[in-house]
Amino acid sequence: MHSINNVFDDQQHTLNAMMSNPLDVLRRVWGYPEFRGKQGLVIENVIAGGDTLVLFPTGKGKSLCYQLPALCLPGTAIVVSPLVALMRDQVEELRELGVCAGALWSEQSSEDAIEVKRNLRSGDLKLLYVTPERLATGSLDSMLGSGGISLIAVDEAHCISSWGNNFRKDYLSLGRLKEMYPAVPIIALTATADPRTRQDIIRLLNLDNAEVFVDSFDRKNISYEIALRSNARTQLLDFLKRHKGESGIVYCLSRKKVEETVEWLNEHGIRAKHYHAKLDPALKAANQDAFRLEEGLCLVATVAFGMGINKSNVRYVAHLDLPSSVESYYQETGRAGRDGLPSEAFMVYGMQDIVQRGRMIDEGDSTDQIKRIERAKLNALVGICETTACRRQSILRHFGEDHPGGCGNCDTCTKPIETWDGTEASIKALAAIYRTGERFGVGHVIDVLTGKVTDKTKRFGHVDLAVFGAGKELTAAAWQSIYRQLLTLNLIRIEHDEFGAMKLQESAAAVFRKERAITLRKDRAVSRGERRKGSDTSPARSGLSAPDREIFEVLRQERLEISRELGVAPYVVFPDTTLIALATRRPTRLHEMLEISGIGQTKLERYGERFLRALQIAVE
Helix, strand or coil, X not given: CCCHHHHCCCHHHHHHHCCCCHHHHHHHHHCCCCCCCCHHHHHHHHHCCCCEEEECCCCCCCCHHHHHHHHHCCXXXXXXXXXXXXXXXXHHHHHXXXXXXXXXXXXXXXXXXXXXXXXXXXXXXXXXXXXXXXXXCCCCHHHCCCCCEEEEEECXXXXXXXXXXXXXXXXXXXXHHHHHCCCCCEEEEECCCCHHHHHHHHHHCCCCCCEEEECCCCCCCEEEEEEECCCHHHHHHHHHHHHCCCEEEEECXXXXXXXXXXXXXXXXXXXXXXXXXXXXXXXXXXXXXXXXXXXXXXXXXXXXXXXCCCCCCEEEEEECCCCCCHHHHHHHHCCCCCCCCCEEEEEEECHHHHHHHHHHHHHCCCCHHHHHHHHHHHHHHHHHHHCCCCHHHHHHHHCCCCCCCCXXXXXXHHCCCCEEECHHHHHHHHHHHHHCCCCCXXXXXXXXXXXXXCHHHHHCCHHHCCCCCCCCCCCHXXXXXXXXXXXXXXXXXXXXXXXXXXXXXXXXXXXHCCCCCCEEECCCCCCHHHHCCCCCCCCCCCCCCHHHHHHHXXXXXXXXXXXXXXXXXXXXXXXXXXXXXXXXXXXXXXHHHCCCCCCCXXXXXXXXXXXXXXXXXXXX
């Protein structure tokens, strides 16, 4: 990594001369021709001194909304971030842009901390990243130079809400910021917040007068597929065949499953590493760095990994287990395609996932109110899994956003789900629960319905019930699907403190009386890898011609060599979008490279000649 003293060099004088024009800063520093979406409006409000709440999905440029104003305002911008990995990533990227940035956290080396504090006191530091507990103590005041604080950015602001996912108690202390620094503009940012979480952020951070900017949560570049689990490993392998040589994340619920999956993937030719909270700290850090710095690595992880990950070219996210909520699912899948290029989200699930997640909620040490919230969130996610409508429409509706459906980029749109009149089958399913005394789990009740003679069905006298064998016309898997959907429809519930016994909800009475018709979906368990068999081309590069694709690979290798020389992540040098633009437009002079999005003055000076040479060699 470049020394912080070597980064903010002679071009700082040029930057100072045009700080009053945000668009000039954008073009010169970041190399982007214009603001995206509502970025310009947010930046204008922050520079004017207004408090701001930003609700943008991942990939819509939230970070720029405080990074650019930090260059336009006198003093140092304080950025509150929950993870050291995120701080390091963003500081690394800013330094590569020629911006003086630093971070302070508890476990960094004393040499690094001293250097950051020295730049802070001298007034050179434009952005300082800190943990929430560090800022709330007020201890930064003694380290600040004469310029003071230009703005305070609270990243991952949903962490302050107990209703939201990833609640962190340390964030509650940030409510004092407005009192401690009343004249400093505060900008809170999140990519994961339903309407109730948004209200909590405003209330708990005392941002009553904040301007709220909400952009569409629609990640159009991400395709969604959710399949019923048949053979999860085979389904995953079929999916990963489409992403040879690309980086991605596979999420598992347990540490044991993470380690077993990594071993299995490596045996099958997929280069994979693991990450979970109990991993040896040195190995955990090494695996995370490998994911950042290398290309084509699959990281298998628990949810301990990834919050705020800054890697822009994650091409896929797969889930082998059901997440805890729509917010978690959206946040985790949102780690794919931050650069805006086509990326894929894939998940397998089954009835056991729902039961297990419910048990985890009931056995947790949360309050009854929090448990009710968690159950509601889980039910909302299961509803998205079971929907026959456009998945994108269902996801966005959860965040209060309307979508017409028919997105053409999710599995329910590309291959519509068949439905059937499940009223009679539902009555049988509900009757089997009732007649067995609402005391048994789904496996035993299905044995009763399908007429399976077991020690348990004989011991409890269930072979003599009228419902015994009443459902022989359907397979056990079909009954699993029916019970899963009845759970989603809130016609039944599972009591985990009674060993998973299924109980009837009051709403089941209307089904028994045939006052409510039930439409059910027909399950399918087909992975996208199987549907697109024979195609090994990445979705991100599928639009390139064969010659352009070859040039792209040459540029990607050049980028990898530069990143290794500097000890930075490849996407910090240039994102894939910039390489694709170089491969297709093929500039021949340095000044022409400035017309490519993502190439600013600093990166042109550092890397321009090398990429021009690489282009010339590739074209010849």
